[in-house]
Amino acid sequence: MIRDFFLLSSLHLRTAKNQAWGFLRHHPIQAFVISAGLLFFYGGFLRIAYVALARIYHQETVGIIMCTKLIQLMLLVSVGVATMSSLTTAISNLYMSKDLEFQFSLPVKFPSWIYYRQSQVILQSCWMVLVFGGPIVYFFLKLSGLSLGLRAVGLIAFLMLVSMMVFLATMLSFILIRLFPARRVHQVLFIISIILMSLLVFYFRYIEPEKFIGPGGMEEFNGYLDLVNPTAQAWNPAKWTGDFLTALSLKNWPEARLHGFRIGFIFIMFQIPFLFSAYRFYRSSWDRALHALSGETPEPGKMGFLARYWSNRLDNRNGNQTAREVLLFMRDPSQWTQIFILAGLLALYLYSITKLPLSPFGGTRYQLALGNTVFVAFVGLSICSRFIFTSFSTEGQALWLMKVAPESWEKWIESKLKVYGIPTLFFCLILSLGSGIILELQPRMLLRVGMATAWDLMLIMGASVVFGLLFMDPKIENANKMIVSPGGLLLMSVCMFFMLAHGILRIVGSSEMLMYYFRRAGWPNLEGWRYTAWAGTLGAIEIAILGLFLWRAIRHLRSAEDIY
Amino acid sequence: MIEAKGIRKTFQNFVAVHHLDLTVQEGTLYVFLGPNGAGKTTTIRMITGILQPDSGELRIFGQSYQKNRGDILNRIGYIPDRPFLYGKLSANELIRFMGSLRRLDPNFTRKRGKELLAQFQLIEFQDELIERFSHGMKQKLVMTLALLHDPDLLVVDEPMVGLDPRAALHVKQMLTQLARSGKTVFMSTHTLEVAAQLCDRVGIIHKGRMVADESLKGLTAKMATKDGDLEAVFMALTADALDLDEGVPV
Numbered sequence: 146m147i148r149d150f151f152l153l154s155s156l157h158l159r160t161a162k163n164q165a166w167g168f169l170r171h172h173p174i175q176a177f178v179i180s181a182g183l184l185f186f187y188g189g190f191l192r193i194a195y196v197a198l199a200r201i202y203h204q205e206t207v208g209i210i211m212c213t214k215l216i217q218l219m220l221l222v223s224v225g226v227a228t229m230s231s232l233t234t235a236i237s238n239l240y241m242s243k244d245l246e247f248q249f250s251l252p253v254k255f256p257s258w259i260y261y262r263q264s265q266v267i268l269q270s271c272w273m274v275l276v277f278g279g280p281i282v283y284f285f286l287k288l289s290g291l292s293l294g295l296r297a298v299g300l301i302a303f304l305m306l307v308s309m310m311v312f313l314a315t316m317l318s319f320i321l322i323r324l325f326p327a328r329r330v331h332q333v334l335f336i337i338s339i340i341l342m343s344l345l346v347f348y349f350r351y352i353e354p355e356k357f358i359g360p361g362g363m364e365e366f367n368g369y370l371d372l373v374n375p376t377a378q379a380w381n382p383a384k385w386t387g388d389f390l391t392a393l394s395l396k397n398w399p400e401a402r403l404h405g406f407r408i409g410f411i412f413i414m415f416q417i418p419f420l421f422s423a424y425r426f427y428r429s430s431w432d433r434a435l436h437a438l439s440g441e442t443p444e445p446g447k448m449g450f451l452a453r454y455w456s457n458r459l460d461n462r463n464g465n466q467t468a469r470e471v472l473l474f475m476r477d478p479s480q481w482t483q484i485f486i487l488a489g490l491l492a493l494y495l496y497s498i499t500k501l502p503l504s505p506f507g508g509t510r511y512q513l514a515l516g517n518t519v520f521v522a523f524v525g526l527s528i529c530s531r532f533i534f535t536s537f538s539t540e541g542q543a544l545w546l547m548k549v550a551p552e553s554w555e556k557w558i559e560s561k562l563k564v565y566g567i568p569t570l571f572f573c574l575i576l577s578l579g580s581g582i583i584l585e586l587q588p589r590m591l592l593r594v595g596m597a598t599a600w601d602l603m604l605i606m607g608a609s610v611v612f613g614l615l616f617m618d619p620k621i622e623n624a625n626k627m628i629v630s631p632g633g634l635l636l637m638s639v640c641m642f643f644m645l646a647h648g649i650l651r652i653v654g655s656s657e658m659l660m661y662y663f664r665r666a667g668w669p670n671l672e673g674w675r676y677t678a679w680a681g682t683l684g685a686i687e688i689a690i691l692g693l694f695l696w697r698a699i700r701h702l703r704s705a706e707d708i709y
Numbered sequence: 710m711i712e713a714k715g716i717r718k719t720f721q722n723f724v725a726v727h728h729l730d731l732t733v734q735e736g737t738l739y740v741f742l743g744p745n746g747a748g749k750t751t752t753i754r755m756i757t758g759i760l761q762p763d764s765g766e767l768r769i770f771g772q773s774y775q776k777n778r779g780d781i782l783n784r785i786g787y788i789p790d791r792p793f794l795y796g797k798l799s800a801n802e803l804i805r806f807m808g809s810l811r812r813l814d815p816n817f818t819r820k821r822g823k824e825l826l827a828q829f830q831l832i833e834f835q836d837e838l839i840e841r842f843s844h845g846m847k848q849k850l851v852m853t854l855a856l857l858h859d860p861d862l863l864v865v866d867e868p869m870v871g872l873d874p875r876a877a878l879h880v881k882q883m884l885t886q887l888a889r890s891g892k893t894v895f896m897s898t899h900t901l902e903v904a905a906q907l908c909d910r911v912g913i914i915h916k917g918r919m920v921a922d923e924s925l926k927g928l929t930a931k932m933a934t935k936d937g938d939l940e941a942v943f944m945a946l947t948a949d950a951l952d953l954d955e956g957v958p959v
Contacts, residue, residue: 170721171721456802459802459805459806459809460805460808460809460815460818461809462809462812465806465809465810468806469795469798469806472797472798472802473795473797473798476797476838477797541793542791542793543793543794543795543796545759545787545789545793546794546795546807546854548757548758548759549757549758549759549782549785549787550782550807550810550811551778551779551780551782551783551810551811551812552810703761
């Protein structure tokens with residue numbers, strides 16, 4: 146059984162290695178630039194994380210306690226992220242994957258296969274938590290003076306915590322799909338999107354992030370951290386791991402053994418219901434998994450007014466591409482169910498803004514609104530990377546239809562921007578301007594905030610198109626897998642860099658005090674007309690780079706043989 | 710109709726098509742043969758404008774893709790070997806979408822689409838989503854799309870794959886009829902029997918090079934095989950072929 150598991154995993158690793166090697170051989174410059182960019186980004190993160198954690202840790206009296214609480218908070222957030230992201234990943238890997246027919250025919254024992262598949266779900270849904278959360282745990286244990294072996298034990302505990310959440314989410318997927326009639330996986334996705342929305346509400350309102358940015362926000366934060374560890378949270382898996390890591394860091398070996406044994410025991414106990422549900426609900430209904438990709442979408446004739454409207458527009462020479470894109474979106478349950486999550490996010494975001502203090506960190510509401518544009522841009526980035534960036538690849542191998550038709554690629558790209566880009570822009574403007582209105586900004590300030598968001602979103606949308614075209618993979622099975630591809634990671638890194646630059650420029654430009662501090666650190670003078678000049682230059686550089694890459698991406702689309 | 714002079718296509722370190730010369734006259738049913746990986750599909754993709762040759766000159770209807778891409782594509786119908794389509798559209802919707810891409814009148818598209826769907830026995834499935842179609846049904850739908858705009862040149866890559874015997878017979882009759890009505894058909898196939906039945910002229914490609922380009926009669930006479938024995942000719946010309954051969958190292 147173990148041999149089968151490693152054999153299956155090694156096949157996956159070999160495929161990944163061959164893909165990476167192939168990319169390196171055929172695109173050495175791009176591979177170098179991407180690797181260097183990612184290393185720079187990740188190296189910077191590691192450095193900042195270590196320095197910040199060390200600074201907190203070495204504070205007198207409260208340092209260790211603060212660090213411990215921060216780790217517990219991070220574990221809590223990791224549990225939330227792992228649970229939410231693994232729900233859709235489990236469905237896409239175990240039900241909506243094209244290789245299932247081949248996989249089911251493999252002469253391996255079922256437990257080996259399901260654990261192999263589950264390991265893929267864990268990696269795909271939690272890679273971000275592991276890549277960014279793992280080093281924090283490691284640094285914390287290192288600062289506590291633990292040996293390398295004990296640091297590894299701490300990391301294993303963190304991995305077990307995250308895995309448990311994924312096991313839970315996978316079991317839930319098995320049960321949900323079993324509950325619904327055959328070929329109705331799309332209804333399960335709808336239920337899952339409602340569960341995700343509820344989890345999002347729970348987490349947001351549980352953490353209440355808006356409390357921390359007012360006068361006395363730090364006291365609130367300290368008080369909040371104390372709340373993370375009450376005895377009432379005995380059910381919270383983050384607390385189990387948190388207790389273990391705390392005991393390890395304090396070198397309280399009896400406590401560490403006790404908590405370590407507890408988390409290990411619970412992890413092993415998790416395997417019993419997992420295997421039971423895998424046999425009882427998944428293995429016995431492989432036919433559902435095989436039919437899941439051709440889900441029971443209502444027949445076009447029986448669809449509602451909206452679908453009929455767009456279907457009729459397929460005849461229209463100007464609106465045909467948009468109509469096709471809308472219909473494909475509406476009929477793909479893994480796509481449209483995301484709208485519920487976005488609607489929930491919008492409501493939550495605006496609700497949180499109403500709770501904001503009116504004088505954050507001693508600054509003005511206008512500065513708060515400008516800072517808010519950066520968060521809005523990150524929301525916009527996550528939507529664009531999920532929809533615009535992936536839309537080029539999810540077009541799939543049907544792309545040859547476009548290549549043999551006398552149609553311009555520009556129109557094809559335009560349709561994607563119309564369907565995904567414009568709604569995203571409106572969504573972000575509602576977030577940004579809605580927040581501004583709640584913060585009672587003057588019309589002139591609202592206009593600036595709106596323009597800032599529009600600028601950010603234009604850049605993000607353009608970058609999503611460029612990266613979507615340059616890293617197009619028509620053989621990708623579903624959109625979720627595309628986001629974690631090298632192109633997706635690069636898009637996120639590049640846009641985050643520029644969004645942060647925009648945010649700093651805006652906030653520093655609106656505060657004399659911040660300007661003073663930044664100028665002391667070598668930041669250029671942005672007072673008066675200089676702010677407009679710097680912002681204008683940055684905007685011009687961004688437009689030039691984007692235009693150049695867009696031209697290159699369209700050329701790639703026309704000539705690339707690997708696209709079809 | 711099709712004029713290729715020294716066209717060459719490489720994929721990374723492999724030459725898929727090596728200085729290929731090809732001429733196909735109007736109203737001809739040209740059968741393009743070759744072992745797996747010989748360069749047939751690459752040649753077809755260059756003819757249909759999906760790929761661009763690295764060098765050489767390719768003219769379709771006397772025009773080049775660089776200058777008259779739209780005009781050429783409006784007169785070509787293409788049936789690929791693998792029928793990848795938009796699964797979430799119905800057959801009827803896809804036909805209307807392709808009709809509008811080709812700037813056809815919507816009423817004409819609907820009428821012509823229905824006629825073709827009836828010919829390929831798909832009319833009762835016209836409102837079904839394509840993702841529920843079998844491979845053969847998808848192949849028939851691709852043929853409907855390729856014939857929708859009544860093309861002057863039909864380029865077909867392995868037309869019989871996945872078709873039931875009735876549909877295969879229909880396709881054979883349709884291709885012959887098209888050629889008789891003055892249209893040009895450029896077809897690649899592995900089914901030598903079909904090739905021998907249909908072809909006016911045969912081209913054989915091997916390791917990216919044309920090794921034969923003649924009428925069937927001329928070719929069999931030249932190779933001293935008994936009249937019409939295309940299989941013997943093919944075997945003789947591609948004797949050193951390996952199934953997994955993917956091209957010629959540069």
